[in-house]
Amino acid sequence: MKSFRGFIIKEFYHIFRDKRTMLILFGMPVIQLVLFGFAIRNEITDAKISIVDHSNDYITLEIKQKLLSSGYFLLQDDIDKDSDIEAVFRKGVVKEVIVFEQEFAQRLLRDGSAHIQIIADASDPNTANMLIGYTSSIIQDYQKSLKNQSSFLPQILPEVKLLYNPELKSVFMFVPGLIALLLMLVSALMTSITITREKELGTMEILLVSPLKPFQIIVGKVIPYLFLSFVNTATVLLLARLVFGVPFNGSYGLFFFEALLFVITALSLGIMISTISKTQQTAMMIALAGLMLPVIILSGFIFPVSSMPWPLQVFSNIVPAKWFLIIVKGIMLKGIGIEYLWKETMILAGMSLIFVSVSIKKFKIRLQ
Amino acid sequence: MNEPGYAIRAEQLTKRFGDFIAVNEITFDVKQGEIYGFLGANGAGKTTAIRMLIGLLSPSSGIATVAGFDVYKETENIKRNIGYMSQRFSLYEDLTVKENIRFYGGVYGLSSSEIRDKTDFLLKKLELEHARNMLISSLPLGWKQKLAFSIAVIHDPKIVFLDEPTGGVDPITRRQFWNLIYEASSKGVTVFVTTHYMDESEYCDRVSIMVDGRIAALDTPRGLKRIFHASSMDEVFLKLARPEKVGDI
Numbered sequence: 001m002k003s004f005r006g007f008i009i010k011e012f013y014h015i016f017r018d019k020r021t022m023l024i025l026f027g028m029p030v031i032q033l034v035l036f037g038f039a040i041r042n043e044i045t046d047a048k049i050s051i052v053d054h055s056n057d058y059i060t061l062e063i064k065q066k067l068l069s070s071g072y073f074l075l076q077d078d079i080d081k082d083s084d085i086e087a088v089f090r091k092g093v094v095k096e097v098i099v100f101e102q103e104f105a106q107r108l109l110r111d112g113s114a115h116i117q118i119i120a121d122a123s124d125p126n127t128a129n130m131l132i133g134y135t136s137s138i139i140q141d142y143q144k145s146l147k148n149q150s151s152f153l154p155q156i157l158p159e160v161k162l163l164y165n166p167e168l169k170s171v172f173m174f175v176p177g178l179i180a181l182l183l184m185l186v187s188a189l190m191t192s193i194t195i196t197r198e199k200e201l202g203t204m205e206i207l208l209v210s211p212l213k214p215f216q217i218i219v220g221k222v223i224p225y226l227f228l229s230f231v232n233t234a235t236v237l238l239l240a241r242l243v244f245g246v247p248f249n250g251s252y253g254l255f256f257f258e259a260l261l262f263v264i265t266a267l268s269l270g271i272m273i274s275t276i277s278k279t280q281q282t283a284m285m286i287a288l289a290g291l292m293l294p295v296i297i298l299s300g301f302i303f304p305v306s307s308m309p310w311p312l313q314v315f316s317n318i319v320p321a322k323w324f325l326i327i328v329k330g331i332m333l334k335g336i337g338i339e340y341l342w343k344e345t346m347i348l349a350g351m352s353l354i355f356v357s358v359s360i361k362k363f364k365i366r367l368q
Numbered sequence: 369m370n371e372p373g374y375a376i377r378a379e380q381l382t383k384r385f386g387d388f389i390a391v392n393e394i395t396f397d398v399k400q401g402e403i404y405g406f407l408g409a410n411g412a413g414k415t416t417a418i419r420m421l422i423g424l425l426s427p428s429s430g431i432a433t434v435a436g437f438d439v440y441k442e443t444e445n446i447k448r449n450i451g452y453m454s455q456r457f458s459l460y461e462d463l464t465v466k467e468n469i470r471f472y473g474g475v476y477g478l479s480s481s482e483i484r485d486k487t488d489f490l491l492k493k494l495e496l497e498h499a500r501n502m503l504i505s506s507l508p509l510g511w512k513q514k515l516a517f518s519i520a521v522i523h524d525p526k527i528v529f530l531d532e533p534t535g536g537v538d539p540i541t542r543r544q545f546w547n548l549i550y551e552a553s554s555k556g557v558t559v560f561v562t563t564h565y566m567d568e569s570e571y572c573d574r575v576s577i578m579v580d581g582r583i584a585a586l587d588t589p590r591g592l593k594r595i596f597h598a599s600s601m602d603e604v605f606l607k608l609a610r611p612e613k614v615g616d617i
Contacts, residue, residue: 202456209422209452210475211444 177301191270249335381430408578510541
């Protein structure tokens with residue numbers, strides 16, 4: 001019994017000695033609980049919408065007020081032409097547009113029915129579904145309140161239109177997210193592991209004493225993974241297209257350029273992880289906890305960023321995958337080009353520049 | 369450039385890590401073609417000294433040249449002129465013998481035909497021809513070590529640095545390993561070797577013994593034994609490393 005107790009105590013020593021493992025062991029549950037608790041929300045608040053009101057009468061005004069005071073919606077842009085709707089969606093901020101037909105009140109009260117068009121950005125099918133649900137129920141409520149005012153039952157006929165993903169296939173949402181996840185996984189995780197492996201084996205020292213320059217060692221280590229991650233991306237795209245019918249509406253050239261930016265960011269994150277971890281095991285834990293979790297939870301892959309509490313929304317801005325996802329969804333599903341995506345592209349490019357220079361600097365410092 | 373005839377010169381070379389002085393003003397030189405034994409107990413500062421000479425660490429103060437190049441400014445030139453075998457094993461376990469030779473040959477800028485010739489020559493010399501396509505991980509430690517040494521000098525460097533190359537190897541293999549060192553030395557390669565096997569230090573032309581970051585003694589093995597009135601290098605080492613204790617015995 002005494003020897004067994006000693007054995008358990010030794011095991012505890014192992015755990016307490018390794019600071020990084022401790023941090024992950026005890027920090028992870030807290031972080032995960034907070035992240036999942038706050039990020040995973042089924043309700044959506046303050047979704048940005050636009051309204052095209054061709055009628056501008058007291059009923060459309062009442063409906064608009066009801067919608068905007070519900071807490072679910074925020075009015076983003078007021079547009080007055082149907083032709084502007086497409087452009088509003090391309091910008092990516094507005095998730096839903098509501099269109100009232102002409103002479104709305106007249107038709108409703110005189111003819112007994114009027115049309116209202118609900119157009120949603122279904123590149124994120126869950127959000128689209130929920131927004132349409134909210135809108136419909138608010139309109140129905142309003143319709144019921146009219147019943148008390150008149151003898152017959154006026155009908156507001158909603159006409160739902162789903163842009164970019166008319167069948168609300170969730171695979172449309174998962175493919176861009178999966179591409180981001182795979183690229184992050186192959187690039188950052190594999191790079192950090194392969195560099196720490198050379199450190200563990202002692203071959204890194206031999207390489208550093210050789211005429212190879214540190215820069216060449218880094219670049220040489222990451223190029224195979226750059227290549228591999230592109231093979232992976234192409235495979236996912238091909239499968240998504242052939243098996244699930246996910247469209248690719250934009251330019252392949254732009255797509256692979258953006259993917260390259262994202263991969264460079266991920267590779268330099270991998271190099272940074274390798275400079276702070278001594279063993280492959282530590283590198284793997286840091287990469288999984290520090291990179292995978294944000295990609296899955298904070299990038300908008302599964303949970304819409306707009307309905308997270310503001311601290312998480314602010315934090316999500318430094319997650320490269322968030323910007324990459326906006327870009328990929330834009331190119332694949334909306335078919336938009338750089339003229340709509342330049343802002344996200346600049347942010348991604350800026351991030352890769354920062355991470356590359358920091359990682360090269362850290363790698364050099366390690367040599368001293 | 370300093371005068372020819374010296375492969376390595378160090379003058380008051382020092383490395384501090386914060387308050388800790390790992391290497392304290394060591395001064396020595398190594399002649400071309402010499403086998404120089406760099407001895408010392410664990411933690412005496414041998415590895416730190418070697419790392420400064422091969423350009424992995426920048427010295428805190430002092431002067432040193434390796435193959436005529438300054439260790440502060442000309443590390444790139446130093447790297448081209450030296451071979452290095454670390455105390456940790458340094459071949460890729462998941463590559464074959466041939467692939468390892470090709471990789472390191474390529475890193476040191478050998479042409480494909482040179483690498484081919486060297487591979488054949490080297491495998492024949494080490495009697496490893498049958499193991500050409502075997503993974504390193506399947507070779508016994510002694511063979512790996514001999515192979516690692518041969519690869520460290522594959523580009524015919526002026527100086528080869530060996531950091532405890534024979535750790536964990538049986539006496540017969542150690543003997544064979546030293547034959548490889550002699551052979552390289554006879555071809556004019558300067559050998560700078562650290563070890564804590566005192567019998568090995570007898571094979572060196574000259575040895576220095578480091579104690580607590582300083583060079584406590586430097587001479588030929590015979591000279592050291594005479595100065596310290598010792599019958600073996602073992603005894604010399606014990607007198608230097610723990611002088612007061614030896615006196616107590």
